[in-house]
Amino acid sequence: MRQVFVDTGCVGRLAEKLKTESSEDEMIVARILFLTTYNTDLSFKTLITEHSLGENINYQITRHAKQLPKSGKKTLAGTDESAFTEVLKLLFNVGKLNPDLADAFTQSTLYMLKTISRLDIPPQPLDGLIGHLINALSVLDLTDKPGKFESSPFFPKFNQNCNVDKLINVLDAAVRYYQTDQLETRIVLLIQLLITIYEQAPEGPRKYMEWLLLPEDQDRSAPIGRSDTLSSKLLSLTTTPSVHLKTAISELMFVLSGKSPEKLTKNIGYGFASGLLASRGIQISQGSGEAFASNQSDTNPAFNPITGQRWDAEPQDTGPAMTQEEKEREAERLFVLFERARANGFIAENPVAQAVREGRFEELPDDADSDLD
Structure with missing residues (x-):
């Protein structure tokens, strides 16, 4: 039936009708166009170049972004949210199935990020509009090539950290809400987006992301991976069977550590670092072990190189003294x-x-x- 509809030649006119102020009309048109992305020979390049599909999708993303003021309501009306969702699903499919056409939606990057930054994080963080926005961003080429953006959409001048702060808050909420077996299909794209942002971030936002995502001193009061912080929860997820999830978290920690095995070992402990590096086919050098021999700063205590826990926070042995034979076996x-x-x-x-x-x-x-x- 989908191909029959495409064969009528009406799809071009339908794409033109996507530019509308009516969210109800927008929702219906976007839904029909979305369905034509499957099992048809429809040329979306033709829709973009001859029927303004890219321009009209960008128009709707901008329109909905402006429905969320800087202050006041933090959610969209039901019909507006449903229509926006259908447009984002359409963008995702077109960009995913036709990567060469994704540049048609680049100008919407700023407005998608603005929308994410202004929306409240729902109880199910990635099941609604925020999840669809992140999915849509994932199919775009977000590298900041010369002339691509007038100014970086990720790091606005009024607050360079606002976007990364919101995205990391979404990640934190998602890790706490979803079961482990639900996370692979939900947070991998978000983690990949954070990696993309970090790799082109100026020094300030980079340091901010490292502070939020890497273990802190409070994590080191117990072996890393056992506290309630986001970094510990992410590292504990690397022990799950989920290959894509482990790979994404591994890449995030590696990038946050300057792609240095030694720095990674210092940041997360040899126990986690060895597994993450092995998954990348990287052998830990002697310098990686020695990285833990000194403190992270003049004021920080030394850490256990295996667990990442502070030496002074490790439990003390209060049992009876060992016999000479026990000492020899332990030695x-x-x-x-x-x-x-x-x-x-x-x-x-x-x-x-x-x-x-x-x-x-x-x-x-x-x-x-x-x-x-």
């Missing part, structure tokens, strides 16, 4: 672990071997216990 176990860490490039030298070489190792006689009594 042997630690020696083996140090050897594995050295073999994997995490440390440059086994600390025990280093102590022997430097003359700081003393082997006690078998009757050492009796001598101490």
